[in-house]
Amino acid sequence: MLRKGGIAARKFMPAGSSLSNVIYWVVIGFLFLPLFVLVLYSFNSGRQTTWQGFSFVWYQKLVMASPELWRAFFNSITIAFGSALMSTAIGTLAAVGTTRYSFKLKNLVSTMSFVPMILPEIVVGVSLLIFFAGVGLRLGLLTVWIAHTTFNLPFVYLLVSARLEESDPSIVEAARDLGANEMQILFRIILPMALPGILSAFLTAVTLSLEDFVITFFVTGPGGTTLPLYIYSMIRFGVSPVINALSAVMVAGTVLLVYPMRNFLKVFAAR
């Protein structure tokens, strides 16, 4: 190998990591294979998974003949935005409280906020189910909303705290010196400063909620079927190829949703 360029130049060369590059592309292939298969089968005219010809029939069925699916979809959206709103409100306030002020229980609050994140989902789901049964709360959309708000909280708290810690505390002090009261400081200084963090926390909560299956599975009841639960019952009790079309639409939706994230990742990568 040529060593002329010296260390500085070599840093920008691929530096012989060709094996890791090969592994990377194989892994990307592995990660995309299932998505590719789903999209392929969604255009299959046959009922079986075996390929029988190109057709849009399952997309038609998806739009026209699946009222339950659409109800599950709207439940999912309602729960996602409802729980994201609640957890963002509560979590943001707590993040402001623990990063901007010091008080006796501060460490306890931040530690307690992490624990739900490290517990396996099944434990959270089971304990909430037993709790709801104990207090006599009927299982349904309300219990799902409570559960989703609970598992969203640690993520909101972390993301907003991280953002607040980056901002300059002297701005708040300046505002206070100039006579701003607590409410003015919160709404005109702290919250606008933390806005990017709050927005990303909100979006994170929405996606976490849309995604969840295990916890929802335990705490749901009549009328509380979300989209993942609906897909689950389709897998369990007779697969209809409509599920392929639905999955393909969801994959496309994901790509459209994640694409704006690219800019965010660029910032992250440039650091």
Place this chain on the structure above:
Amino acid sequence: MKKQVGLLYSLPQILWLLVFFAAPLCIIIVYSFLKKGLYGGVEPQFSLEAYTALANPNILLVTWRTLKISIIATALTLLIALPCGYSIARSKNQAARLFLVIVPFWTNFLVRIYAWIAILGNEGFLNDILRALHLTTESVQFLYNQTAVILVLVYMYLPYAILPLFSTIDKFDFTLLDAARDLGASRFQSYVRVLLPNIKSGLMTAGLFTFVPIFGAYAVPLLIGGKDSYMLGNIIADQLTKTRNWPLASSISMTVTILTTGLVFLIAMRKPREQKQVFDADPAFLQAVPAGKR
């Protein structure tokens, strides 16, 4: 005055977590020490039955199997994720490469499980290809065994390991590798003795983010696995909804909780700096977590 303001801000979150997180956990601790009721629920009577029942050979077997599957799947995941993270960190196009890892990760969890059923099923993609190539005439049964479960678990949690590994490797000073090479180390030696010790915290975070959810896995063994791949999560659900033995469901949940949180704290407490690494996981990583979280 100032002190009360901070507490006041945090109060809604404290209350919410007390009622909907701490209280339910306390209830399963209490339930695990009670007698089981005739039709589900519990009798208000102290009993260690739920804990002695853990020594039941069947539960011991499933616990052992759960540990085995989690360890194998975590090890495989880390082994594959390490070169991926390295490759992303050294690439000129980091954002694009991260994006490719995250797209499948953001696809709904159940959709991805279903996709694997469509690939591995008797009438699935893989069997179609094998038949088209005349390698087989009968369908090969790929689904409903431990290998399939491990494969799908690795698939599910791979991005979990790649992202934290990438962000640690990205902070690593690659000129150190050149220095090691100049001093006579082989390429392999430079990776093992220079790179690995420097990214230990990333490896631990990645391992934790993979091991904990796999240890509590429920949906993957249920839908992809067969009788030989039943895991603790499945037993908990069965005890809760089918056998209706709530104390036993609680005591198994307690075991899972203690094992996983114990592991987290053990790793977090090793060094104060590493504790920060585990808990202050990069916001960017958390942002990416959503779709794949479970």
